[in-house]
Amino acid sequence: MTWTERQRAMLAEMGLRVWDAPAAGEPVAASPPPASIAEAQPTPRRVEAVAISVPPSSAVAAPAAITVAPSVVATMDWPALREAVASCTACSLHTGRRQTVFGVGHPQAHWMIVGEAPGEEEDRRGEPFVGRSGQLLDNMLRAIGLSRQAGDTPDPARQVFIANTLKCRPPGNRNPLPEELARCEGFLIRQIELVQPKIILAMGRFAVQSLLRSTAPIGQLRGRVHRYQGVPLVVTYHPAYLLRNLIEKARAWDDLCLALDAVEASAAHVARGA
Numbered sequence: 001m002t003w004t005e006r007q008r009a010m011l012a013e014m015g016l017r018v019w020d021a022p023a024a025g026e027p028v029a030a031s032p033p034p035a036s037i038a039e040a041q042p043t044p045r046r047v048e049a050v051a052i053s054v055p056p057s058s059a060v061a062a063p064a065a066i067t068v069a070p071s072v073v074a075t076m077d078w079p080a081l082r083e084a085v086a087s088c089t090a091c092s093l094h095t096g097r098r099q100t101v102f103g104v105g106h107p108q109a110h111w112m113i114v115g116e117a118p119g120e121e122e123d124r125r126g127e128p129f130v131g132r133s134g135q136l137l138d139n140m141l142r143a144i145g146l147s148r149q150a151g152d153t154p155d156p157a158r159q160v161f162i163a164n165t166l167k168c169r170p171p172g173n174r175n176p177l178p179e180e181l182a183r184c185e186g187f188l189i190r191q192i193e194l195v196q197p198k199i200i201l202a203m204g205r206f207a208v209q210s211l212l213r214s215t216a217p218i219g220q221l222r223g224r225v226h227r228y229q230g231v232p233l234v235v236t237y238h239p240a241y242l243l244r245n246l247i248e249k250a251r252a253w254d255d256l257c258l259a260l261d262a263v264e265a266s267a268a269h270v271a272r273g274a
């Protein structure tokens with residue numbers, strides 16, 4: 001593949017210098033033809049607006065009880081939702097948290113990134129995707145002209161909102177439990193409703209399980225455009241995984257390109273219908 005200067009600059013931002021001159025025999029990411037919206041696979045299961053009332057799947061168990069009624073969460077504005085998360089005790093994770101990690105970014109950002117659960121540094125700072133994985137994510141976003149910093153640009157098309165499926169850190173950074181995901185997902189779904197993104201990037205296994213109700217491996221789900229409540233959704237690897245598997249950065253680059261294509265195709269569709 002021949003890269004334009006702009007693409008080379010983007011790749012450099014992501015630390016993907018292998019693209020300039022891949023060594024013989026070095027694995028090079030295939031760039032599959034971008035999947036169009038028309039080719040998108042149907043969402044395996046439609047998630048209704050009141051997330052906590054969604055019938056349980058094999059991936060997510062139903063909660064026995066919740067602290068805030070789903071119908072109440074579904075009507076919350078940003079301040080009420082933030083307060084509800086901050087005071088939530090719906091699962092046992094509240095006992096070990098320093099603070100909840102609500103999310104960060106432009107409230108009407110066109111891009112929404114959904115990660116998994118706060119780690120130690122996120123728990124300490126109260127912000128998702130900080131530390132090394134956060135730096136990598138910021139580089140990836142910068143590579144396609146996006147930012148989580150509201151001050152960088154007032155244009156919501158260039159802004160992201162970042163949230164996790166869980167708002168509290170699991171002890172020892174263990175994997176989230178199904179009942180924890182189930183009890184917390186109403187908050188995430190209300191965040192998505194409030195942001196109304198043009199594209200969702202689901203990063204990592206648990207984000208995918210929550211949004212697509214699929215336990216399929218990331219490798220099987222990436223490379224095509226899914227739908228979540230009508231919003232195009234692209235599956236990709238979590239930055240923490242990319243730090244441990246550098247070669248997968250190339251596939252993450254493909255995923256970002258696919259998401260860009262989906263946003264542009266969606267905008268073109270709207271323009272034609274206007």
Ligand code: SF4
Binds near residue numbers: 094166167168183
């Ligand atoms: S992880 Fe979610 S459901 Fe559990 S206590 Fe924290 S905010 Fe509440």
